[in-house]
Amino acid sequence: MNRRLDLVEKVIFDGYDFGILLQYVEGANRLFLERDGFYIRRAEHPLHRYWRLPKGKLLDDLDLLFHRLMELTENRFNESWQTFSAKLAAAQRAPDRQAFIWGLTLRIAPLAKGGILLSGDYHPGAVAVSRRMHGIFLGQSKSWRIDASTELVRSNLILELGLSEDQFEILDTVQELLTDGSIVPADEITRINLGGPPQERAAQPGNEDVSTDVYLAAVPSIERTEFTTEQIDQALAGHSLLGHQPAGIRHLLQRTSALLADDMGLGKTRQAIIAAAVRAADRPILVITLSTLIINWQREIQMVYPDAKICQQAFDPASQWIITNYERLGDFVLQAGHFEVMIIDEAHRLKEPTAAWTRHGFDIAAKVPNRYLLTGTPVLNRESELHTLLRLSGHPVGKLSLKEFCEQFAGSQDFRKNLRDAIGDWMLRRRKDVLPGLKGKQRQTLPVELSLEERREYDRIRLEDRPSLARLGSLRQLLEQVKVRVVMELLCELDAEDKVILFCEFKDTVGTLRAQCEHADYGCVTVAGSDSVGKRQKAIDKFQSDPDTRIFAATTSAAGTGNNLTAANYVMFLGLPWTPGLQDQAEDRAYRNGQLRMVVVKIPLVENTIDQMLWQMLLDKRQLASDLIEPDAAANARAELSASL
Structure with a gap:
């Protein structure tokens, strides 16, 4: 014993x-x-x-x-x-070849020029089969291109691993080559230079069996629909809409696919819901959004159609509305042919063609006849990000390879004008000046000086013998903590009826702000990436409805998109996001339809630090995006932002 x-x-x-x-x-x-x-x-x-x-x-x-x-x-x-x-x-x-195949799923899709594309869960046996069949590994999308039939590949995998038939997803959507035409950032965009010791660059693996090719499903071309303006006006007769919204609904309904790129807060969700319901005529609709916005979408649908049958995160043939998030798109590929309309909210999330959810989004779009794309920020960093959205829509410009697209439309103001002209019928963009009730938005930068101790700590981190990205992250986190004292001083100056959103890039800063606000007896709620969807919504609802809850502190990634925070008339950034689009998205949680006051955005910038380099980089990127989507406002926007420095 x-x-x-x-x-x-x-x-x-x-x-x-x-x-x-x-x-x-x-x-x-x-x-x-x-x-x-x-x-x-x-x-x-x-x-x-x-x-x-x-x-x-x-x-x-x-x-x-x-x-x-x-x-x-x-x-x-x-x-x-x-x-x-x-x-x-x-x-x-005594090997057991089936030891590790539980839950394993492999995906096989045909290629336009013959052969198949194999992807899915990793198993070394699947790699061995692919190599024996002289497959080429596509490093960008973690898949294998094999010059063989679907049946032969599947048979070999079954023989090697003992898989069952139901462990394969066999797609009939043809995958087309999207050549890797990614470009380096334009010279006109400011780079962040930390100085310090040089870092060795990792050597690139020289493997002849690895390719940078990217394949995505072929999507049907955009077509004009049968809807006339009179028919649409008749369908909208029973709806209460703002003056600019019927035109947005017509834009979607008169094309099988289009981009609604209205400025944040103009009601893209409401316009898409009504357009989808009219187009679908009781047939199923798939809504793809961020996981944090699923509840918002359900509420919006029920406000327009109280009796709507809605299902979240699962396929239910009895429901007309299915709402899911990007990470779950793979669960809906095999049911794609069931849907009449596909709404892609925050569609800029599909800018990266190698992401798994982009691949799944294309597989679904290939089977759905009507595809409505929504985003207030179609361009985040460079022109090529529009290419994926154009291809997903079936636009002729999207049919170009990425390399050809970049050669024709990227890299100069003249090229961007050509692109804007080419996509003018596909993209509808309205600014907030269509809302007469809005009082305006004012952006102010505030200079901040480091103390001697803070400067020593800043320089110590900057000169450390670590990779530049690691040092950059540590420096940004340090500057956010410095700005906590600045923001707390600003809060003391506000009136009792003022409410404030405090955006940070780091969760630790949110925790520091919460502790400081509690100590100062400010009513405060917080949202961070680790919070559940229900917890986030409770914080938002409390901030919106409780007059004593005056502070909303959150990370930009967790709360900077999609939420309605119009109770706030101040927005402050302790840390800036990497793109002007994400900054605008965050600001416009307050500056949107329903806001009755002027919104003041305060941006503390620490003197002689990476803060100023990042701010200039945002100005440069904002100019690029303005050339494409708001050309008339481009010069004014740059002048206004530069004047705020």
Whole structure:
């Protein structure tokens, strides 16, 4: 009864990876992680609590691993080198090829010029099959291009891994090549230079089997619909709309795909809901948005159509409205043909063609006849970001390869004018001056001086022997903490009826602000990325409705998009986002329809620091975006922003 337990309970092997089940040993996880190990945490997994380790990584220094394990156990378990190595050898003699295929899903899609594209969950056996079939690994999208038929590839994978038929997603949407035409930032955009010691650049792997090609599903071309202006006006007769909104609804309804790029706060959601309902005529509608905005979308739909059947995050054939977020798009690829209309909210999220949700978005769009794109910031950093949205819509300009697109439309003001002319019928953009009730927005920068101690700390971080991105992040976090004292002084100057949104880039700053506001007896709510959707909504509702809750402190990534915070008439940035579009999105949580007061935006900038470089970079990017989407306001915007420095 006093016999010591074996350290290793069980070992399995599938020909590629080992699975090891052992007693808990404090510190053992670090040893396994150093060898690219993966701990299986999911309770429903057949190998729950096993460590999965690649064969090569485990066997290369097995004796060293064993002795380090034994040091950690302090002789508490019954295990010797002979028993330990014998268990691994026994597993190798009787491999179980299906050991790690539980939950594995692979996706096969046809290519326009023959062959297939293989992607999905990682398994070394799938990599081995792809290599044997002379596949080319597409590093950007983590998929394999294989010159073979779907059936042959699937058969080989089944033979190798013992997969079942239902572990494959077989798509019939043809994938087209999108060449890698990404461009370096224009010279006219300010770069941030920290100085300090030079950092070695990582060497690029020279692998002949790796390609930068990107493939996305072929989407139908944009077509004009049968709707006349008279028919649309008749359909809108029962709706209460602002003066500019019927034109936005007509823009969507008269095309099978279009971009509604109205300034934030002009009601893009309401316009898209009505257009989709008219177009769908009781057929299903898929809404894609940020996870934090799902509740907002449900509320907006119910305000227009109180009896609407709405489902969140799942496919329900009995519901007309299905709302999901970008991360869950893969769950809807096989049901794509079910939908009549696809609404893509915050569509600029699809700017990166190599992202998994972009690939899934294209797979769905290829099957949905009507695709409505919504974003107030179609361009965040450079012209090429529009290419993915144009391609998703089926616009002729989107049919160009990314390389051709960049050659024709990117890099100069004249090229941007050509692009603006080419997409004028596809993109509808209105500014906030269409809302006569808005009192305006005023942006003010405030100079901040570092104390001697703060300057020493700033320079210490700036000159550290660390990669520039790591130093940059630490410097931004330091400057946010410096600005806390500045913002607290500004709060003392406000009137009792004023409400303020405080935007930060770091969660720790939000916590500092909450503590300071509580100490000063200011009613304060906070939102950070780790908060649940329900918790965020409660904070928003309290800020909007409770007169004693005057401060809303949040990270820009968590609360800078989609939410209605019109109770605030001040917005302050302790840290700036990387693009002017994200800055505008954040500011316009307050400056939108329903705002009855002038909105004042205060931006403290610390003298002689990266703050000023980042601000200038935002001015440069704002000019580029203005050339494309607001040419008439471009010169005025730059002059106004420059004057605020």
